[in-house]
Amino acid sequence: MPMERILIIEDESKIARFIQLELNHEGYEVELASDGRDGLELLKTRPFDLVLLDIMLPSINGFEVLRRLRLFSSVAVILLTAKDDVIDKVMGLDSGADDYITKPFAIEELLARIRMALRKQNRTQVSLLTHKDLVVDVEKYKATLRGKEIELTKKEFDLLTILLQNKNKVCTRENLLERVWGYSYDGTTNAVDVYIRHLRVKIEDEDMSVIHTVRGVGYVIKDE
Numbered sequence: 001m002p003m004e005r006i007l008i009i010e011d012e013s014k015i016a017r018f019i020q021l022e023l024n025h026e027g028y029e030v031e032l033a034s035d036g037r038d039g040l041e042l043l044k045t046r047p048f049d050l051v052l053l054d055i056m057l058p059s060i061n062g063f064e065v066l067r068r069l070r071l072f073s074s075v076a077v078i079l080l081t082a083k084d085d086v087i088d089k090v091m092g093l094d095s096g097a098d099d100y101i102t103k104p105f106a107i108e109e110l111l112a113r114i115r116m117a118l119r120k121q122n123r124t125q126v127s128l129l130t131h132k133d134l135v136v137d138v139e140k141y142k143a144t145l146r147g148k149e150i151e152l153t154k155k156e157f158d159l160l161t162i163l164l165q166n167k168n169k170v171c172t173r174e175n176l177l178e179r180v181w182g183y184s185y186d187g188t189t190n191a192v193d194v195y196i197r198h199l200r201v202k203i204e205d206e207d208m209s210v211i212h213t214v215r216g217v218g219y220v221i222k223d224e
């Protein structure tokens with residue numbers, strides 16, 4: 001799976017650079033635009049998975065950028081708002097944004113919101129995930145093996161979904177823990193191993209192995 005690509009449209013270059021470095025560190029590919037016009041141009045010509053959009057921008061403001069963007073794209077958008085922006089408007093259904101965050105924000109909170117928005121987007125884009133005889137319907141929260149429904153707990157289901165969404169890419173225990181249990185969870189990564197074991201019992205048999213262990217790192221579902 002390719003790296004997820006994020007566009008930051010923000011005129012304050014210090015803030016933009018700071019966010020970019022943090023996102024690079026998390027493994028995202030990041031591009032910057034310092035005004036709405038450049039941002040829209042980039043969005044028309046290159047694929048992005050998510051946009052961080054500042055509202056107070058020179059020439060075209062963030063709301064207007066969003067309005068124009070929605071004419072040709074349904075990419076996930078998180079608005080960066082200042083305290084005195086009109087939050088009602090930000091939250092209004094017609095703004096077309098997926099989420100917003102108020103400056104100044106903790107970078108951890110921004111990262112959590114980005115993960116959430118990307119997850120939501122992945123779910124709406126592909127609701128049926130398949131691997132061998134296994135079919136997972138993300139929207140209906142239903143998993144079937146050779147046509148027969150499998151009973152999974154919510155965490156088992158989330159683990160399986162993430163592994164399928166990241167097919168052929170190793171998911172580390174830490175990453176799975178963060179995405180399924182939330183980044184505030186402070187238990188050990190053993191929880192992941194325990195749930196993977198439960199999951200395997202339910203979805204694998206001697207004819208079909210699904211989840212591969214990458215010793216000392218994590219897990220992966222691979223096309224063979």
Ligand code: CA
Pocket residue numbers: 010011012054055056057
């Ligand atoms: Ca600004």
